[in-house]
Amino acid sequence: MDFSITPEQKEFRRSVSEFAKRELGGNVREREKNGEFFWEGWHKCADFGIQGMPMPKEFGGLGMDTTTCLLAMQTLGKECRDSGFLFSLNSHMWTCEIPILEFGSDEQKEKCLSPMIEGKLVGGHAMTEPDAGSDAFSLRTTATKTDNGYVLNGAKVFISNAPIADLLLIFATTKRELGWAGVTGFIVEKDNPGLQVSKPLDKIGLKTSPTGELGLVDCEVPASAMLGRVGQGSAIFNAEMEWERSCLFACHLGAMQRQLEECVEYVKDRKQFGQSIGSFQAVSHKIADMRVRIELGELILHKVAWLKSRGKRAPLESAIAKLVVSESYMESSIDALHLRGGYGFMSEYEADRDLLDACGGKIYSGTSEIQRNIIARFLGL
Ligand SMILES: Cc1cc2nc3c(=O)[nH]c(=O)nc-3n(C[C@H](O)[C@H](O)[C@H](O)COP(=O)(O)OP(=O)(O)OC[C@H]3O[C@@H](n4cnc5c(N)ncnc54)[C@H](O)[C@@H]3O)c2cc1C
Structure with missing residues (x-):
């Protein structure tokens, strides 16, 4: 297995990062208070090509392989704080576009895919x-x-x-x-x-x-x-879950990277007992654990992408990936809040968003218990 990424993939990741920083910011808290969908971001993503990343060029997509899609979703998760928006984007792509592409008739593909890629249909x-x-x-x-x-x-x-x-x-x-x-x-x-x-x-x-x-x-x-x-519905559902359990959770991995960067900065700056709190081993070990979780999540997600890019199925690996990343996100979100002490508990620092999203991540796409049941089934249990 070779998980190194190509210069083209690196360049695309860089352009997604710039795009997200430039276009997908804004006042997320305000939208959250009003329960408002980020329509402007939706259309900007479509113009950039996000909704069309895994779609063939004949329908107006970018025809990208799974690894490139995964890297892009991870980057969006890191740079865009509107996780609800990203969640909707993922639902649209992996549980509607992809099944139509993989199982749809020519007529269904013709009718639905281009407008979905262009952001005209949700x-x-x-x-x-x-x-x-x-x-x-x-x-x-x-x-x-x-x-x-x-x-x-x-x-x-x-x-x-x-x-x-x-x-x-x-x-x-x-x-x-x-x-x-x-x-x-x-x-x-x-x-x-x-x-x-x-x-x-x-x-x-x-x-x-x-x-x-x-x-x-x-x-x-x-x-x-x-x-x-x-x-054929169960086969369609299982196929779309493989996509969702990898690419959606790549966004969570990106969010964990952002959390880590912010926490490292915070524990270096924050002083107690006359020294930065990051110099206390009990604190630095929490940070080290956050880093380890990202590494493990990245490895398993890239294995899923590696398999899927070669046209192989990954039911076991995507269940493991979903379980590992969703549980890691929860642990890191608790750590990120705790490392800030009382400040972490204040809404201003927005630690609540990651924590609550992480709670949802353990439920949707099949709960943690269901992922463990899938894994156990592969062991004949
Ligand atoms: C934010 C969000 C978005 C969602 N989006 C969609 C969507 O777009 N489309 C869609 O179809 N669904 C969607 N869902 C639904 C989601 O897939 C279900 O909530 C999930 O599969 C769990 O089902 P349930 O809520 O009925 O819980 P239940 O199945 O009732 O489970 C309750 C508890 O019992 C446990 N449990 C159940 N069975 C077992 C077992 N055999 N072994 C061990 N433990 C078990 C569960 O793990 C859980 O802890 C979404 C859910 C959320 C939270």
Whole structure:
């Protein structure tokens, strides 16, 4: 395995970093207070090419390999403090664009991909239901065959981007007795009269990423709205989770790098007992642990990218990556707050954002327990 990056990848990372510093700043706290989505940033990202990074050039994308995408997402995580915005961007890219690219018909790709890359359409995906979270494939939303297509009935919860999405990849079952084998994906457009979208839910973190509930009431879709084949929904979901568990969590790794740089600076400057607090071993060891977590997260994420760039699947490695990075982010966020003492507890230092985001990271894309279950399954348990 060779994880060295090419001069082109370095140059792209540098341009993403400059772009993010220049264009993705602004008053994040204000947007968080108002639960406001960063539309200006969204369109600037599309102009730069972010939404099109993993997409083929024929649809207007940049046609980049997984490693380059991962480096770019890590850089965005470091330089853009609006983590809710980045979360929405990730949902759009890995759980809607990518499944359409990998499983969509020519017609679906033609219709959806270019506008999604250009930022004209926002996407999301809807699997979770009130009674089907970790046990996702036990979903109850039904897809019943009609003469012209399917009719969907059911409810979805915690759906990222739902209040702003133009199209949603919705999973339903064509036959509940089949379990995972009956799960099927459908692309549903926002103006479908059978689709009800709630107002944004009030969350404790990721406040600039609109999350909503969906109601599907006799929601009629043509047969051409089905993504892939009947019963292929679980394969689609597993494939998109590999992307999300690596590229979304690369943003968290970037945030951990920012945390580390800020903490090193702080402990060098802050003096107690007549010396900088960084000279106390108990403090410097916390900083060393933060550095170690980044190294480990980077190694496993790059392994996933290395496999995916070679067209290989990475279900085990992406589960390990998600588990390692999300738990590390939580530990580093607690350390970053603690190292600042009372100042860390003041909103001005914004340590709460990383901490609350880290809490979410242990839940979405499958909880830590579910990642451990996946890993154990690979060991025959
Ligand atoms: C910010 C955010 C954004 C989200 N975005 C989306 C989205 O865009 N689309 C979407 O479909 N969903 C989304 N989700 C939903 C998310 O995927 C689920 O919340 C998650 O899978 C957990 O399901 P649940 O909330 O029903 O918890 P539950 O499954 O009820 O789990 C509750 C607790 O029980 C534990 N548990 C459950 N089963 C087991 C087991 N077998 N072994 C050990 N422990 C277990 C869990 O680990 C957890 O600690 C989002 C969630 C959040 C927080």
